[in-house]
Amino acid sequence: MVTFVEASAKSRRTPGVIPLHGEDGFAGMRKAGALTAKALDILTEFVEPGVPTSKLDQIAYEFARDNNAIPATLFYKGYRHSICTSINHVVCHGIPDERGLREGDIVNIDLTLIVDGWYGDSSRMYPVGEISRKAERLIEVTYESLAAGLAAAKPGNTTGDIGAAIQAVAEGERMSVVRDFVGHGVGRLFHDEPNILHFGTPGTGVPLKPGMIFTIEPMINLGKPHVKILSDGWTAVTRDRTLSSQCEHSIGITETGNEVFTLSPGGLFNPLAARAA
DSSP: OEEEEEEEOOOOOTTTEEEEHHHHHHHHHHHHHHHHHHHHHHHGOOOTTOBBHHHHHHHHHHHHHHOOOEEEHHHHHGOOOOOEEEEEEEEOOOOOOOOOOOOOOEEEOOOOOEEEEEEEEEEEEOSSSSOHHHHHHHHHHHHHHHHHHHHHHHHOBHHHHHHHHHHHHHHTOOOEEOOOOEEESSSSSSEEEEOOHHHHOOTTSSSSSSEEEEOOOOOOSSOOEEEEEEETTSSSSEOOOOOOOEOOOOEEEEEEEEEEEEEOSSSSHHHHHHHHH
C-alpha cells in the first residue's frame, strides 16, 4: 500500500510513504541540482589518461567547500570520499584511488551535493582518451535509455512505465539492465521513497503524481545483468567482467511532465556526445 503525504510532514524514510513537494522543494532541488551539474562539468577537463581518480575526488571536494555545499557521500556509512568513480566493468560505487586513468577507459562519476539541506544527485559517463566502438555504443544506449525513462516520467504513468521504457531500449540493443540497484526518492533525504526500478511492466508500480522527486539512474551492461560486491563492501562489478555504464538525473514530477534538476549548464551531461559535436 502506498500513501502520499506533504513533504513537510516527513523527516525520515518510511516504507510506502511518498512525500509530495511544493514549490519550495522544487526551488531547493533546482539550486542543489545546478551546483552538482556545474561540478560535474568542471571535472570534464580533468578526465584524462594518467589522472588518478583521487585527484578528481579532491577537485569535487574543494568545489563543494568553496560553494558552501557538502558532498553527501563523505563519511556516509563509513564512505570516505566525495564522489564515486566506477571504471569499465565497475557498475557503481567505485572508490577513488591513486591509480591513473588509462587510455580507452570509461568512467562514471557520481556526485551528490547538499545545498541548504537539499540533495542534488547526478552521474555521468566520461571517456578517457579514445575509447572502443563497443564502449561508445554502450554509453550511447545508456543515455538513450535514460531519455526513454524521462519521457515516461509524467502524471498518469507509473514507476513501472519508467522501468519498462528503459528496459526496452537496453534489451533492444542486446544489452542488459542491472537489477540490483535502483533510483530513489530524493530531496531533504539522500534516499527516500519510492524506489525506481530500471526494468518492469507498463502500468505497474507506484502512480506518478505532481510533487514527487526522485532519481532515474539506469545501469546498463554489455553482457549479463548480474553483479557482485567486492571485499571493500562498496564496489559493485559485473560478474562476467563486461563493461558497464550509468547516467543519472534528479527530477521532479510536474503537472504536465517532469523537471530535470541536474541539467548541465555547459551541455556536457554526455561528455562523449559533447566531444563529438
